[in-house]
Amino acid sequence: MDWTLTTNAPGKIVLMQGNEAIVRGAVESGIHFAASYPGSPSSQILGMLGKIAKERNFYAQWATNEIAAFQACLGTSFAGARSICIVKQNGLLCIADALFCAAQHGIKGGVVVVTSDDPSAHSSTNEFDSRHMALSASIPMLEPTNMQEAKDMVPYAFEISERTKQVVIIRLTTRVCHGRGSVALGQIPETQRKLDVVDEWDRMVCVSFRHQVMLDTLEAARELFEESPYNHYSGPEHPEKLIVAGGTGCLYTKEALHLLGDPADVGLLELGTVWPLPEKLLLDKLRTAKEVLAVEEVDPFLEDELLRLAGREGLDLKIWGRNEGTINRVGELDPDHVLPAVSAFTGLPMPPRQKTSDVPLLTRDLNFCAGCPHRATFFVLKQAMRREKVPGIVVGDIGCYYMAGSEAGQYGWQVNNCMGSGINVAEGLGQLSAYGMDQPVVTMCGDSTFFHTVLPGLCNASYHNSNMLLIVLDNSATAMTGFQPHPGTGLTAMGDEVKPMSIRAICEAMNCTVEEADPFEIEETTALLNDMLHRPGLKVLIMKQPCATLMAKSRKEKVTVWVDQDKCLGDNCGCDRFCSRVWGCPGNSWDFKAGKAVIDPVSCVGCGVCAKLCPQGAIQVKKEARA
Numbered sequence: 001m002d003w004t005l006t007t008n009a010p011g012k013i014v015l016m017q018g019n020e021a022i023v024r025g026a027v028e029s030g031i032h033f034a035a036s037y038p039g040s041p042s043s044q045i046l047g048m049l050g051k052i053a054k055e056r057n058f059y060a061q062w063a064t065n066e067i068a069a070f071q072a073c074l075g076t077s078f079a080g081a082r083s084i085c086i087v088k089q090n091g092l093l094c095i096a097d098a099l100f101c102a103a104q105h106g107i108k109g110g111v112v113v114v115t116s117d118d119p120s121a122h123s124s125t126n127e128f129d130s131r132h133m134a135l136s137a138s139i140p141m142l143e144p145t146n147m148q149e150a151k152d153m154v155p156y157a158f159e160i161s162e163r164t165k166q167v168v169i170i171r172l173t174t175r176v177c178h179g180r181g182s183v184a185l186g187q188i189p190e191t192q193r194k195l196d197v198v199d200e201w202d203r204m205v206c207v208s209f210r211h212q213v214m215l216d217t218l219e220a221a222r223e224l225f226e227e228s229p230y231n232h233y234s235g236p237e238h239p240e241k242l243i244v245a246g247g248t249g250c251l252y253t254k255e256a257l258h259l260l261g262d263p264a265d266v267g268l269l270e271l272g273t274v275w276p277l278p279e280k281l282l283l284d285k286l287r288t289a290k291e292v293l294a295v296e297e298v299d300p301f302l303e304d305e306l307l308r309l310a311g312r313e314g315l316d317l318k319i320w321g322r323n324e325g326t327i328n329r330v331g332e333l334d335p336d337h338v339l340p341a342v343s344a345f346t347g348l349p350m351p352p353r354q355k356t357s358d359v360p361l362l363t364r365d366l367n368f369c370a371g372c373p374h375r376a377t378f379f380v381l382k383q384a385m386r387r388e389k390v391p392g393i394v395v396g397d398i399g400c401y402y403m404a405g406s407e408a409g410q411y412g413w414q415v416n417n418c419m420g421s422g423i424n425v426a427e428g429l430g431q432l433s434a435y436g437m438d439q440p441v442v443t444m445c446g447d448s449t450f451f452h453t454v455l456p457g458l459c460n461a462s463y464h465n466s467n468m469l470l471i472v473l474d475n476s477a478t479a480m481t482g483f484q485p486h487p488g489t490g491l492t493a494m495g496d497e498v499k500p501m502s503i504r505a506i507c508e509a510m511n512c513t514v515e516e517a518d519p520f521e522i523e524e525t526t527a528l529l530n531d532m533l534h535r536p537g538l539k540v541l542i543m544k545q546p547c548a549t550l551m552a553k554s555r556k557e558k559v560t561v562w563v564d565q566d567k568c569l570g571d572n573c574g575c576d577r578f579c580s581r582v583w584g585c586p587g588n589s590w591d592f593k594a595g596k597a598v599i600d601p602v603s604c605v606g607c608g609v610c611a612k613l614c615p616q617g618a619i620q621v622k623k624e625a626r627a
């Protein structure tokens, strides 16, 4: 493990990724407990914490879901422990009920929630701005601009949490999680803080009379934030033009101001404490300003708060930002969006732009990996559905298989809500069979999603005998976020081996009819699917085939796949280039010179499924023992 995470070398400057900086900050805070459910862009944080947990004497856990992770943190807090919970934006929404109640009952030992927002939804289904959760739950929130702040804000968040007896949230965004920057290391405590003895009369209970306490706590946090070292102002003492920025917006704004010649009459207020806002600090500058530009990721949160403050204080201000339209309303900020906005705001002309290159960048569509079992599953599902007299309805869920809703999975599903939703949406549709709906209903989930949120839905659907088929895409991994262990894998975040849970046994215990199949056995699995679609009640089909990436690492034999171009009929075979165009594995390519199919040996992982699909038997597979 990287020494920069665990070595006590205060003052040493190292290069760190934002996610690493959070890990280092947690170590410098002397945490006792860390828990998370994987979610990009912050999946790496708990993975790294798990690897160093034994060395640094704390416990780290990949929890079954975010609620389990957060509430376990509350449990450790009751005994005075420091705990950190890491979630992505959607995970923060998952813990909403627990978070709102925690805000009201307060905490004992410090609890820090790190949430990662994904502007432009690079690795998410949607954009979301976590600041709304902080506002509505009345929980203090910090937002780092760079890697140094990402590290330093963790101990600071614990300090605020313990001074106010409240959970504190740190909001990250994708560029802070994955960007790299210089970080000066701090001190790691040599001894861990002692835990409290829980007294008979200690309480941490959500009751309505705590509502006022919660609001008073928020005001106490606001007072602390007025003096926070994470809010910076630069520019004239009484600016007429003021930019208020948060997170990466600060960096883009500084770059834009620099490119525009560092105008001396423009003030820049960088806010690291994004909720509750330090109103005195803000008003000190707003009272002289005539125009304000808000630069922030995702939603016009600061912009709206500035409008509210201006209205309340009767200030005559023109406020620019994402709502007003100067900055793109949706999608991630970048220099190409912020520079023109700052140029328009300051009235300074745009600097000339250097041309980079005429070579167009390669584009890559969303696609399953070469040899991915999900491609085969959605192929057989499509085949099975097309054999039905009455077309069926397919409900999707969240995981790698989300891509099946597009060309990658032959538009394999039609409805998708959020993680764990497929079973419930299908349950509703399945109940309509008593009211004249005769279409088969199918949904799916991955093995990790099964444990995350499908279990309660399955319990509900089985108890009410819904007419539907659940396909569990069991690839033995939480593959989308980086192969984190889950209860079916028999491993923990700290590397301990434990008894794995059987998805089959769980489904059978819930009175479901269960079958298992291999998606690579195209004919047999399609026939089984057609048979199961006609069985009444709730059926579960477990598609077992490890993730192609795991297979590629563990395969004992060398597999070579190639196209016998003498057999391949090319454009004349009547398959309309099925192998390279429709099937869509990156290993199946097209030889434009020969007008025939070809296998790309670099991409192909040797699953051999395309050989079963070629009507001419032109795709050959050879297996040899590895030397």
Ligand code: SF4
Residues within 6 Å of the ligand: 563, 567, 568, 569, 570, 571, 573, 575, 577, 578, 579, 580, 596, 597, 613, 614, 615, 616, 617, 618, 619
């Ligand atoms: S390899 Fe088979 S499926 Fe692909 S183009 Fe040739 S004949 Fe058609």
Ligand code: SF4
Residues within 6 Å of the ligand: 370, 371, 372, 561, 585, 586, 587, 588, 599, 603, 604, 605, 606, 607, 608, 609, 610, 611
């Ligand atoms: S054998 Fe065919 S389907 Fe499998 S990885 Fe290679 S090209 Fe893709």
